[in-house]
Amino acid sequence: MRKRLAHIDYFILIPYLVLLGIGIVMVYSASSDIMAAAGKSPTAYLNRQTIFVIGGLFAAALGFILPLRLFASGRFVRLAVGVTMAMLFGLLVMGYFRPDLKVNGAMAWFDVGFFNVQPVEIAKLVLVLYLARILSRREEKLTRFHEAVRQIIAPMIVAGLMAMFVLLEPDTGGMAILLFLTLLMIAASGIKWSYGALIMGGVVGFSIGGLQIMRSIDLPWLKKSYQIKRLLAFFHPFKLENSVGRQLVNSYYAISNGGWFGVGIGNSIQKKGYLPEPYTDFIMSVITEELGIIGAIVVLGILFFLIGRIVLVGIRAQSAYRSLVCYGIGAWLFVQTLFNVGGMSGLLPITGVTLPFISYGGSSMLMLSAAIGLAMNVSCVEQVERERQQERGRTSAQAK
Numbered sequence: 001m002r003k004r005l006a007h008i009d010y011f012i013l014i015p016y017l018v019l020l021g022i023g024i025v026m027v028y029s030a031s032s033d034i035m036a037a038a039g040k041s042p043t044a045y046l047n048r049q050t051i052f053v054i055g056g057l058f059a060a061a062l063g064f065i066l067p068l069r070l071f072a073s074g075r076f077v078r079l080a081v082g083v084t085m086a087m088l089f090g091l092l093v094m095g096y097f098r099p100d101l102k103v104n105g106a107m108a109w110f111d112v113g114f115f116n117v118q119p120v121e122i123a124k125l126v127l128v129l130y131l132a133r134i135l136s137r138r139e140e141k142l143t144r145f146h147e148a149v150r151q152i153i154a155p156m157i158v159a160g161l162m163a164m165f166v167l168l169e170p171d172t173g174g175m176a177i178l179l180f181l182t183l184l185m186i187a188a189s190g191i192k193w194s195y196g197a198l199i200m201g202g203v204v205g206f207s208i209g210g211l212q213i214m215r216s217i218d219l220p221w222l223k224k225s226y227q228i229k230r231l232l233a234f235f236h237p238f239k240l241e242n243s244v245g246r247q248l249v250n251s252y253y254a255i256s257n258g259g260w261f262g263v264g265i266g267n268s269i270q271k272k273g274y275l276p277e278p279y280t281d282f283i284m285s286v287i288t289e290e291l292g293i294i295g296a297i298v299v300l301g302i303l304f305f306l307i308g309r310i311v312l313v314g315i316r317a318q319s320a321y322r323s324l325v326c327y328g329i330g331a332w333l334f335v336q337t338l339f340n341v342g343g344m345s346g347l348l349p350i351t352g353v354t355l356p357f358i359s360y361g362g363s364s365m366l367m368l369s370a371a372i373g374l375a376m377n378v379s380c381v382e383q384v385e386r387e388r389q390q391e392r393g394r395t396s397a398q399a400k
Contacts, residue, residue, distance in 0.1 A: 056369030063373020088165035128328030173351025262292030
């Protein structure tokens, strides 16, 4: 244990802790006025988020302390994938028999009392571990196109089933993250860059084409879908300002109000009933209004520094499995951040994705924290192995 603590990666740990602190402050700032106006305790979400952060720290500690071979074992991965699939399928069954439990037409949570368990968050971490194991074991077989296609069929099917279950909830943001996470990890494996680029280009082109078709289509029954309404709001926010465009329009107002340096913590106007979900999906809008564009850039800078450090650990890793674990975690953080910031700024359709470590939420906090623990675990193992190699080298040199 002492050896592990001596090799802890502070370039991962410190940004992670800073983001947790920013999240606690901003969740309280974004939620206190709404709770007070509703006659509830202004610190309700602050208290819950603090508990989630404490739980996240324990999850990170477990990810750091437990041996990596446990997460890489076939038995563990098969069990994790099976349980995740069962949870996702169970949500669909519950949504079918209990449609009254749906929120905004989606059945995405299991209510366990104190907080809601969101299986899609578990699926993200499980998918990273599954893909890291299976792709690292098939690395040498990914150099030829036909062989590469054959080798990635199984992981694509598993990822596709997870994504399909999530889409049927429906949760388009979660589905998109799972698919992009899969594609990025496949591209980062032993497959040739040209093959990976071909696959990525095909998926991106298909997605853009689908968006354009949905933009031009005019079917009344399709426009009733909550997800389609979000797409329409993306294309025509001010035209739909009094309905589904309200989120994005008020996010624009928050960004405009904040200017470069913000109006000060606690002084946001848009969080006071104008901006829906200010402490979850649109917490970056509140950050931009209260801390300004400069403050938002600082927060995103810390987040991207963390992502960059995790990816760098993966690049330096001597094991394909450890590299892919770090690439997967980095891709997860990057895509989720991209979707959240893109949604609040109008660059991408709103997907309901939270901002890592900042937005309110228990499932997201626990799974992302566990992933941070795993990344520090990889960094620790790599440092220990390099020191052993250096020691063996010195011993060999002295013997000569």
